[in-house]
Amino acid sequence: MGQLAPFNMKNKNTGFWFINREMSNALGLAFQLGGSMFLHVFIGVWAGRWLDDRLGTSPWMLVLGILVGVASAFKVVYDLLIKKWRVK
Helix, strand or coil: CCCCCCCCCEECCCEECCCCHHHHHHHHHHHHHHHHHHHHHHHHHHHHHHHHHHHCCCCHHHHHHHHHHHHHHHHHHHHHHHHHHHHC
């Protein structure tokens, strides 16, 4: 049986053979959008729970924190997408 050729994942011109520039940009944007949405909602939930514990208004501040977190997440996503489309 013959020897197998070594598997070279690196392409000299474009980097990894399975990821081209467009795919890399799309993946980067997807992770940036997802991470941004998660972070904003998480901070809203955390702040709402903290305020509920301090003020004794359970669950109203949590609901308000979720709504503010979701609204700010959509605003950030909108801004990122507008910025991305205007660059082209």
